[in-house]
Amino acid sequence: MLTKLSEALWNYHSLLLIILTPLLLLPLPLVIGTKEAECGFVMMLMAIYWVTEVIPLSMTAMLPAILFPLFGIMSSSNVAKEYFNNFHFLLVGVVCLATSIEKWGLHRRVALRLVTLVGVNPAWLLLGFMSGCAFLSMWVQNTSAVTMVMPIVDAVLQQILKANEEGHSGEDNPTLELDGTCTDSILYFIKAQNIIKSAAENVPTASCRRRQGRMLCKAMCIGIAYSSSIGGITTLPGTSANLIFSEYLNHVYPDCNSINFANWLLLCLPISVIMLLLTWFWLYWLFIGSDFKFLWQCRGEQSDRERAVKKVLEDEYKKLGAISSQEIFTGVVFVVMVLLWLTRSPGFVPGWGSLFPHKSNYITDATVALVLVNMFFSLNSEAMISWKEFQASMPWQVALLVGGGFALAKGAEESGLSLWVARLMTPLGDLPVLATVTIACLIVTTLTEVTSNAATITIFLPILSPLAEAIHVNPLYILIPATLCTSFSFLLPVSNPPNAVVYAYGHITIMDMVKAGLGVNTIGVLSLLLAMATWGIPLFSLDTYPEWAPTFNSTTP
Numbered sequence: 001m002l003t004k005l006s007e008a009l010w011n012y013h014s015l016l017l018i019i020l021t022p023l024l025l026l027p028l029p030l031v032i033g034t035k036e037a038e039c040g041f042v043m044m045l046m047a048i049y050w051v052t053e054v055i056p057l058s059m060t061a062m063l064p065a066i067l068f069p070l071f072g073i074m075s076s077s078n079v080a081k082e083y084f085n086n087f088h089f090l091l092v093g094v095v096c097l098a099t100s101i102e103k104w105g106l107h108r109r110v111a112l113r114l115v116t117l118v119g120v121n122p123a124w125l126l127l128g129f130m131s132g133c134a135f136l137s138m139w140v141q142n143t144s145a146v147t148m149v150m151p152i153v154d155a156v157l158q159q160i161l162k163a164n165e166e167g168h169s170g171e172d173n174p175t176l177e178l179d180g181t182c183t184d185s186i187l188y189f190i191k192a193q194n195i196i197k198s199a200a201e202n203v204p205t206a207s208c209r210r211r212q213g214r215m216l217c218k219a220m221c222i223g224i225a226y227s228s229s230i231g232g233i234t235t236l237p238g239t240s241a242n243l244i245f246s247e248y249l250n251h252v253y254p255d256c257n258s259i260n261f262a263n264w265l266l267l268c269l270p271i272s273v274i275m276l277l278l279t280w281f282w283l284y285w286l287f288i289g290s291d292f293k294f295l296w297q298c299r300g301e302q303s304d305r306e307r308a309v310k311k312v313l314e315d316e317y318k319k320l321g322a323i324s325s326q327e328i329f330t331g332v333v334f335v336v337m338v339l340l341w342l343t344r345s346p347g348f349v350p351g352w353g354s355l356f357p358h359k360s361n362y363i364t365d366a367t368v369a370l371v372l373v374n375m376f377f378s379l380n381s382e383a384m385i386s387w388k389e390f391q392a393s394m395p396w397q398v399a400l401l402v403g404g405g406f407a408l409a410k411g412a413e414e415s416g417l418s419l420w421v422a423r424l425m426t427p428l429g430d431l432p433v434l435a436t437v438t439i440a441c442l443i444v445t446t447l448t449e450v451t452s453n454a455a456t457i458t459i460f461l462p463i464l465s466p467l468a469e470a471i472h473v474n475p476l477y478i479l480i481p482a483t484l485c486t487s488f489s490f491l492l493p494v495s496n497p498p499n500a501v502v503y504a505y506g507h508i509t510i511m512d513m514v515k516a517g518l519g520v521n522t523i524g525v526l527s528l529l530l531a532m533a534t535w536g537i538p539l540f541s542l543d544t545y546p547e548w549a550p551t552f553n554s555t556t557p
Contacts, residue, residue: 014054021048029071038071039415043408043462050455051447057455058397061404064411073415074407082410083403086366087247091399093369094237097334098140099385099393100376104326106334107136107148112317116310122216122288127280129153130223134231134276138238139334141395142228143497153220154505156312217507219287222516225502226279229487230524234272236264236365240398241457244405245483248461251406252413255548258476258540261341261365267539268484271531278523286516326384333372340368398454405458418466433473434533437481440464441525444485449495453486468549475549477542481528488524490517 028041042063049060065083068074101107111132129149136145232238236246242264249259344353344363353363376384412418431439440460448456464482468475489495491514493503499513537543 014052017048017052017054021045035071035073035415036417036420039068039073039411039417042067042071042073042411043417043459046404046408047459050452050459053452056397057452058400058404061401061407064404064407068407068411073411079407079411082407083400085247085403085406086250086364087243087402088399090237090243090364090366090369092394093337093366093373094139095394096373096376096385096390097330097337097369098144099389100326100330101140101334102144102148102393103385103389104324104330105320106327106330107140107145108152109317109320109323109327111136111149111152112313112320116313116317123284125156126219126223126284126288129220130227130276130280133224134227134234134272137228137231138234139338142232142239143501145228145231146224146498146501149224150221150502150505152316153224157217157220157507214507215287218512219283221502221505221507222287222513223280223283225498225513226283226490226516226520227276228498229489229496230272230275230279233484233487234265234268236261239487240395240402240454241483241486244402244454244457245461245479247402248406248409248465249479252409252465253475253548256546258546260344262343263539265342267480267531267536270535271484271527274527274530275520275524278527279520282519282523283516286519329384333375337368337372340372341365344368401452401454401458405454405461408458409462412462418462421463421466423470433471433477434529436467436471436473437478437532438525438529440478441481441485441528444482445488445521445525448486448489449491453489453496457483457486469551472545474540474542474544474546476540476546477532480536480540481532484528485525488521490520490524492517 022045025041025044028044029038045067046060046063049055049063050057064074065076065079068079069076111129117128129152133145133149136148140148229239233242236242236259246259246264249256340352344351344365356363377387409418412421444456444460447459460482461479464478465475468478489499493499493510493513495517502508503510503513532542
């Protein structure tokens, strides 16, 4: 009864917000009446709808296709062109690869092998699972990586708790089994109102009564969620925010060739490694203990708990059997794709893209991805993946959200709103560049805790880009940190789907995640600022204003 009442109240408030928001913003286009004001109305309406999610994100992204033609900002055909571009082809290729990896179980084999390499001591086990999840997140969606790893983690935790003679761990959610998909549970726990409602009832399970076992459960679960976000920033296909930024750059600054797979990896891999290690230390200190003598002590005889963990890992790996031909084929395609991405245009030497007679920038990472994933459908007598399997994995909401962001950015340019925002922000040029970057990072990190990463970066790119031009700073100096900060959503289960997935297992409370997330947010922002102030400068020539960026003149009428 209470659930139905809360749903009815939520629906009522949503309907009220949907109706009142445009009414409150109407003075912009009606009273002011300029193209800038009309585009500002669309941008503010979309921002509010995206943050509150009163209607689906993908439907909010369609508003430019409705409102821009009505306001005379862009024609309907020109708006439609923004909704499908190079980004979407790259997304298709990456999703095909991830679908094959998940279908044939290559992810499970990689994760188990990585964990067994580091050992079964609780601290090293935590690092092993975090490293495995971070590595998977570099190539598949963060949520997919967590759902791949968490069932294995849960099985290991059960063995640890059995070894402590505390009995079997309770099953707060019986659908979260080792070989299950967990889909229903994930969708349930992603909903904010259900998570907040269940917070008061979320107490440690009977199997985690003792402090040591309970704290280890918390550290492992939170570590998996955080490592997926940390690993996702490492590569351009790692998160939707990275891909949105890359395509936005190609769209707004077509002459910029600074961002490619290799350069992004050179910048972000050290950031990810630093964040992962410091997060590991932080979670170990926060939940397990402050004794770090294990770092330099030689491994002695294994305890009962460690032997139990080792056995379950070995048993899980044996269940996989011999590596199949499908796994080998998928692994080869994966390795070839990464190598081609890295060598297409490395920057410091000519890449293989320069071998073609036409312009090398005609070929993109999307071209490579599409060529290789076509093999999944054509080379074998039986297709590696079916079209239905691909459709089920394709994040159509993200595809439409990105298109809406590009349409919004183009509308801001056509209407002159971006130039107006740039003039408004010119006083920020008096601040040191790093101070401006820090302010942008803090604002984005705060907002991304309560809205989706893709929506956050879609809102901020058209704002921060003209800001960089106005203060005569390399746009990459502000846009790259803002993009990476959208992945620093560590505070709440509702901040991103990976957090919700691990919360669904019932081992952690919201306060556990808030305490841990505050430290990891700090680690992330500081690591990012360190990178931008050191190796990022020579990598992207951040200390000079590039030729590919327009020269802004604040006195221009």
